[in-house]
Amino acid sequence: MTPFGAKLRQLRADRHITLRAMATALDISPAYLSALEHGRRGAPSPGLIHQICEQFDLIWDDAHDLADLARLSKPKPKLDSAGLTPEQTALANRFARQLRHLPTATVTAIDDLLRAADAGPRPRAADASTRPRAPRKPLS
Template sequence: MTPFGRRVRELRQRRGLTLAEMAEGLGVTPAYLSALEHGKRGRPTFTLIQGTIHLLGVIWDEADELVRLADLSHPRVTVDTAGLDAEATLLANRLAREIGELDVDDLRRLAAILDEAIARRDIG
């Protein structure tokens, strides 16, 4: 499941919409919407994101969050380390190999480390 798919599913269910009802409102098939929610489809289009925001009635921060999550929801990621330090290539390959074995707490800790590194970079 992608971050966008998980959030859309939560919002859809909270609003009492079935998968079929939401799919009809977006002009897509229920199979496509299900695949999107479960991360079996790529990043949604801008039009689909905006339709989702409108259909779910989200505004401001929630709408911004959906746009951000959509951008971070490509289920097949390619990491280009050409021209970077060998450590970057090593890390990218290790992560690709091991990510399926990490539990949610490990993933959250790794994301926190990345957030800290970005914050340090943005301050300096």
């Protein structure tokens, strides 16, 4: 299940709306809505997110939060490690291999670390400050 799917399911349950009724109101198939909730489909379009926000009367922060969850809900995320350091590439591969087996507390701790890194200052290009520079030619 994706973060978006879990939130959508919770919103429906809190308001006692059936999947079929919700799908009808959004003019989508119940199968598609179920696939969204269970993470078998990627993030919905911005238009569908807007419709869902209107259906649940979500405004401002709640609507923004739902859109953020949709952006974080790719069921098959891809990570391109080209150009990363060997350590970063090894970490990406280890993470992809072990994520399914990590306990919730570990996943939460990793997420907290990544959120803290997002909030901090952005480093320059990877190791740019430690790369040797080619000598400059004198201006004539």
